[in-house]
Amino acid sequence: MHELIEKLCSGAELTQSEWLRVLDERRGADDEELFARARAVREKYYGREIFTRGLIEFTNYCKNDCRYCGIRRSSAAVHRYRLTEEEILSCCESGYALGFRTFVLQGGEDPYWTDARLVPLIEQMRRRWPDCAITLSLGERSRESYEKLYAAGANRYLLRHETADAEHYRLLHPPEMSFANRRRCLRDLKDIGYQVGAGFMVGSPGQTNLCLAKDMVFLQELKPHMVGIGPFIPQHDTPFAKEKAGTAELTLFLLALIRLMLPRVLLPATTALGTIDPRGREKGILAGANVVMPNLSPVNVRGDYQLYDNKICTGEEAAECRGCLERRIASVGCTLSQSRGDFLER
Ligand code: 5AD
Ligand code: FES
Numbered sequence: 001m002h003e004l005i006e007k008l009c010s011g012a013e014l015t016q017s018e019w020l021r022v023l024d025e026r027r028g029a030d031d032e033e034l035f036a037r038a039r040a041v042r043e044k045y046y047g048r049e050i051f052t053r054g055l056i057e058f059t060n061y062c063k064n065d066c067r068y069c070g071i072r073r074s075s076a077a078v079h080r081y082r083l084t085e086e087e088i089l090s091c092c093e094s095g096y097a098l099g100f101r102t103f104v105l106q107g108g109e110d111p112y113w114t115d116a117r118l119v120p121l122i123e124q125m126r127r128r129w130p131d132c133a134i135t136l137s138l139g140e141r142s143r144e145s146y147e148k149l150y151a152a153g154a155n156r157y158l159l160r161h162e163t164a165d166a167e168h169y170r171l172l173h174p175p176e177m178s179f180a181n182r183r184r185c186l187r188d189l190k191d192i193g194y195q196v197g198a199g200f201m202v203g204s205p206g207q208t209n210l211c212l213a214k215d216m217v218f219l220q221e222l223k224p225h226m227v228g229i230g231p232f233i234p235q236h237d238t239p240f241a242k243e244k245a246g247t248a249e250l251t252l253f254l255l256a257l258i259r260l261m262l263p264r265v266l267l268p269a270t271t272a273l274g275t276i277d278p279r280g281r282e283k284g285i286l287a288g289a290n291v292v293m294p295n296l297s298p299v300n301v302r303g304d305y306q307l308y309d310n311k312i313c314t315g316e317e318a319a320e321c322r323g324c325l326e327r328r329i330a331s332v333g334c335t336l337s338q339s340r341g342d343f344l345e346r
Contacts, residue, residue: 046290068234091298102156122136163200231245256288267289275310299316
């Protein structure tokens with residue numbers, strides 16, 4: 001095992017240049033031992049329970065134009081949809097019956113969903129399912145907006161930082177977006193009291209080991225409650241259509257390092273990982289992940305929410321995904337939990 005990974009296991013923080021060495025000096029032969037250590041850390045805190053979140057992709061309208069993303073505003077081919085409040089609540093209702101205790105409202109940055117529309121929706125969800133966590137994933141908003149949504153009853157917010165290298169950030173995003181504002185959003189969210197999820201894509205165009213080292217330092221400092229990472233996968237209608245996808249191997253390596261760096265973190269084995277490798281999510285769990293996020297969206301809109309090509313589960317009903325995941329998780333010696341799966345503070 002690399003001496004710096006030993007150092008990480010002992011609870012020490014690594015500097016950017018140390019992270020860079022960990023990445024540059026990675027020897028695939030050591031991965032199995034690394035994964036075993038990451039699993040042991042996960043089990044120490046969370047046992048063999050895997051938490052689940054029901055994802056409701058409630059709008060694919062987006063005002064942003066991120067170069068990697070299939071629902072960017074320039075994608076004229078995308079059929080745009082927006083679920084109604086009734087449709088969203090009925091997703092929650094069926095999700096609750098299936099055992100979900102976290103609902104994730106995820107969407108593009110859709111100007112239709114103002115605070116005035118979101119607040120009553122969140123309040124209703126809070127009233128009807130008081131025992132559930134409400135997670136938002138709506139992109140960049142003002143601090144005031146984040147405060148109102150929190151006061152309405154939201155508990156968690158997912159906002160991947162995407163990359164902690166400012167220049168790389170500019171390569172991936174349109175000129176009106178900046179890493180500085182992204183970081184501002186994440187700090188505001190944490191400050192307000194949300195459980196916060198950050199994260200990045202693995203193998204995105206222009207990503208170097210230095211970018212990844214900066215990502216690790218950023219996460220080490222931010223200490224988010226959740227970290228979502230998955231391979232970049234090209235989408236045929238974006239400027240990155242011809243770029244190479246990230247690999248499952250590097251994603252698994254990073255998952256394990258994140259588990260060691262932030263021992264109590266909630267770490268999803270993502271749909272993107274399950275898309276580039278048919279056993280990607282199982283392998284993710286074996287590398288220290290402890291969350292899965294199946295889709296609760298109505299089947300008729302799933303095909304329209306394709307951030308990348310060949311996304312799995314776009315034809316399955318929520319119940320099918322739940323059953324499928326239960327079997328997959330059992331195959332790696334774990335169980336699917338019915339609890340909210342909050343971050344363990346201590
Ligand atoms: N490949 C993989 N992940 C992607 N995301 C967006 N587009 C892609 C893609 N082409 C990720 C981003 C975003 C999250 C919701 O999905 O990291 O934050
Ligand atoms: Fe959706 Fe397997 S998780 S079908």
